[in-house]
């Protein structure tokens with residue numbers, strides 16, 4: 538199918554919810570993607586922080602295919618090895634006590650919201666259900682996670698939203714102001730992704746953590762985007778030096794397969810009980826086998842490489858024309874520019890580089906395993922486009 542034909546079919550039959558860029562992704566290798574007609578792209582997006590080890594990673598593929606050759610799905614009424622092994626690995630690497638598996642970031646957060654409310658209900662009875670999130674946050678597209686999302690632009694059309702959320706300024710004082718007697722949880726991204734790649738201040742986050750502990754308000758960290766090595770530590774909370782009560786993750790976890798995880802730490806490990814929550818596809822054995830292959834290879838050596846690549850990228854991007862600032866952590870890079878981000882992203886694409894945007898920033902989320910040659914090729918294109 539040629540590209541024109543594909544675009545026409547897509548436009549005719551697919552709900553018009555995405556303003557797609559003009560490129561087909563057909564196949565690839567590492568951080569190099571190709572359309573069917575052979576046009577190549579350097580990938581500074583990994584989907585959106587999903588393809589952690591790039592495309593066609595041999596070890597990941599072997600693990601996924603081996604599981605497909607055994608069984609592709611089993612109901613959660615039965616046991617499967619990849620799910621139990623992945624939960625064990627997540628707990629060992631984080632100190633979490635229990636994991637609930639779903640299929641996406643929104644679902645991982647949905648589970649966290651339910652668990653936070655139940656924790657509070659069990660301990661304090663009815664009425665303590667309010668959750669504080671941050672202005673400019675993004676927690677997903679379901680009704681509950683949209684309600685949790687602190688962006689006015691997303692709170693349209695679908696009224697009424699779920700009751701019991703309010704949005705704080707990105708500081709300790711801001712959060713404290715929104716917390717009251719009915720508050721059961723504070724939920725935040727340590728680096729706001731969709732909101733413009735803003736890393737929260739470590740001191741503020743530590744104060745929020747302390748306050749939550751004092752008030753028995755659960756601290757929920759949304760690591761859907763920041764998790765799984767993306768920021769240079771396995772999870773971003775680790776470099777903030779905090780101990781959350783719930784951590785959610787998804788995007789990069791299974792290296793490209795849909796998988797969400799909600800990790801419960803000590804306080805709420807027993808909160809959810811049989812019948813409280815569930816998912817038909819959640820914790821699918823193929824996705825879990827993929828995640829085991831990714832997670833077991835995010836070791837100190839890889840994290841050091843991520844940090845090195847991050848420093849390298851940031852240094853070079855910081856020197857480019859029309860760049861006003863570089864934000865984010867690790868391989869989650871925001872670039873504030875004196876140009877229209879969408880137009881820059883389109884021009885990059887024409888020349889063979891995929892970059893993402895977040896608000897009016899460029900956003901780079903390359904595969905963790907991107908090679909130096911690929912980084913340099915991508916930076917060359919970005920520099921050309923920004924120089925115009």
Ligand SMILES: *Cc1c(COP(=O)(O)O)cnc(C)c1O
Nearest residue numbers: 641642643675676677730761762
């Ligand atoms: C992408 C994202 C989500 C939503 O994940 P989906 O898999 O699209 O449901 C939630 N929180 C954060 C921080 C995200 O970046």
